[in-house]
Amino acid sequence: MEQRVSFVTLAVRDLAASHRFYVEGLGWTPEFHDPDEVLMFRAGPLTVLSLWDLAHFEAEVGASARSGPGVVPMTLSHNVHEREQVDSVLGDARAAGASEISEAVEREWGGYTGYFADPDGFRWEVAWNPGPVGRLVLPPVADTT
Template identity: 85%
Template sequence: MEQRVSFITLAVADLAASHRFYAEGLGWAPEFFDAEEVLMFRAGPQTVLSLWDRAHFEAEVGAPAQTGPGVVPITLSHNVHERGQVGDVLADARAAGASEVSDGVEREWGGYTGYFADPDGFRWEVAWNPGPVGRLVLPPVSDTTRRVDTGTDAG
């Protein structure tokens, strides 16, 4: 088996709410959307985030384990090129209706991160990681990325 992840699939309670949050709120462009069953976004060059209606998920995969109150034991991470971008993304998530948005915090490992929750409570970490693993997951900085993400003029 090759060392890679192709799809990340999350079972969601309300597909319409997920569409409003991700597509309309955060501005993500769906690759595929079936309003009754699934919403898919390209999350990287060879990775798709699939938000699957919970009933359809359970019919194919099985019922999720019940663990009681707390957070779902998974986080998704969106890494950024610059420390200041963490606050920008958290503000975008808050404006999109994210619940449980935390401010960015300096981490003991040298990075800076904050979290927000999507409509189903899945936690997204927004991270600036200046180390080698942090750089490994970032796309190359293009002129467009500089202008959009950092506000600097690439020309």
Template identity: 80%
Template structure:
């Protein structure tokens, strides 16, 4: 098996609400969208983030083992080039309706991060990581340039 991840699939309560948050609120461009089934975004050159109806997810994969109060033991990370970009993305997420938006904080490992939750409570870390691992996950030339 090759060392890569092709899809990250999250089971969501309401695909249309996820579309409103990610596409309309955060400005992501869907690759595929069926409001009753699934919403897919290109998340990297060879990676797709798939937000799949919880009912369809459970029918194919099975029932989640953890539910109830608390934080899902998983984070998704969006790395950026600068500290200032962390704060800007967190502000954009808050404006898009994200819950539990934290302020960016200096971390003991040398980076700067903050978090927000999507409509289903999945936590996104927005991170500036000045080390070699941080550089590994960012394009060498910014797409916006």
């Protein structure tokens, strides 16, 4: 098996709310949208983020643990090239209706990160990671000269 992730699938309670947040609020462009079942976005060269209606998700993979207290034990991360972009992206997410989980702070490992939650409570980290692993996940900077 190759070392890569092809899809990240999140089961969502309200697909229309997810559409409003990601498409209308954050300005993402769907690759595929079935309003009753799924909303998919290209999240990288070989990665798709799939937001799947909870009932359809459970019909295929079984009952979820979404009904209990606490958060789903995972985060999604959006890394940026410059430290200042973290605050900008967090602001854009709040303007789109995201719940602020934490303001951006300096991390002991040298980065700068903050968190927001989408309409289903999935935690998104917005991160500036100046180290070598942080650079692995960034697209090339466009040459503007």
